[in-house]
Amino acid sequence: AQKITQTQPGMFVQEKEAVTLDCTYDTSDPSYGLFWYKQPSSGEMIFLIYQGSYDQQNATEGRYSLNFQKARKSANLVISASQLGDSAMYFCAMREAETSGSRLTFGEGTQLTVNP
Amino acid sequence: NAGVMQNPRHLVRRRGQEARLRCSPMKGHSHVYWYRQLPEEGLKFMVYLQKENIIDESGMPKERFSAEFPKEGPSILRIQQVVRGDSAAYFCASSPGLLNYEWQYFGPGTRLTVT
Numbered sequence: 001a002q003k004i005t006q007t008q009p010g011m012f013v014q015e016k017e018a019v020t021l022d023c024t025y026d027t028s029d030p031s032y033g034l035f036w037y038k039q040p041s042s043g044e045m046i047f048l049i050y051q052g053s054y055d056q057q058n059a060t061e062g063r064y065s066l067n068f069q070k071a072r073k074s075a076n077l078v079i080s081a082s083q084l085g086d087s088a089m090y091f092c093a094m095r096e097a098e099t100s101g102s103r104l105t106f107g108e109g110t111q112l113t114v115n116p
Numbered sequence: 117n118a119g120v121m122q123n124p125r126h127l128v129r130r131r132g133q134e135a136r137l138r139c140s141p142m143k144g145h146s147h148v149y150w151y152r153q154l155p156e157e158g159l160k161f162m163v164y165l166q167k168e169n170i171i172d173e174s175g176m177p178k179e180r181f182s183a184e185f186p187k188e189g190p191s192i193l194r195i196q197q198v199v200r201g202d203s204a205a206y207f208c209a210s211s212p213g214l215l216n217y218e219w220q221y222f223g224p225g226t227r228l229t230v231t
Binding site for chain 2: 004037043044045046047050091093101102103104105106107108109
């Protein structure tokens with residue numbers, strides 16, 4: 001079974017609008033962390049936001065927020081007020097404290113295109 | 117305040133040659149992780165090292181691949197007798213190794229092309 005599933009290979013959004021990128025995960029580990037990374041065409045991996053499994057509130061970082069629904073095992077990334085520079089590949093990743101130790105498991109990614 | 121450094125950024129090798137990829141973690145970080153990204157795919161874990169110690173190599177191919185993180189100097193990912201299927205981006209990440217510390221900081225990656 002896939003540990004991280006990103007069902008949207010590609011997404012399009014108009015500049016200044018909000019967009020939600022989906023991520024569902026599968027784990028039986030009670031302690032885990034969820035991450036979102038951005039990979040622009042230049043190739044580097046840029047950390048965006050983190051949510052711990054025991055965090056009571058959804059994480060927010062500027063224009064990025066994480067819609068964490070623990071019972072549904074989903075951790076969707078919401079980008080508000082999209083900018084042209086947001087066009088990139090976005091990866092959801094998970095760290096399972098007991099099962100996989102320190103390594104991250106990544107989804108296949110969603111290619112976001114912001115249209116002017 | 118240098119981040120994670122990887123070199124070279126681009127590496128071209130012919131089939132059968134050896135590839136050596138280097139990673140210098142952030143200052144103060146003693147844990148290094150290597151990931152591979154095949155074209156059009158997400159990153160896949162390869163190996164996790166501390167200084168002079170391999171902690172988890174469950175993602176490493178059984179043959180031709182090896183990794184080290186010596187007491188002094190960068191971490192090295194070595195691929196012997198490269199084949200076309202080894203063409204990928206190889207990312208290194210580092211962390212301080214503190215208990216329950218979640219973040220891994222990624223380097224810019226090395227793009228390996230096997231011709």
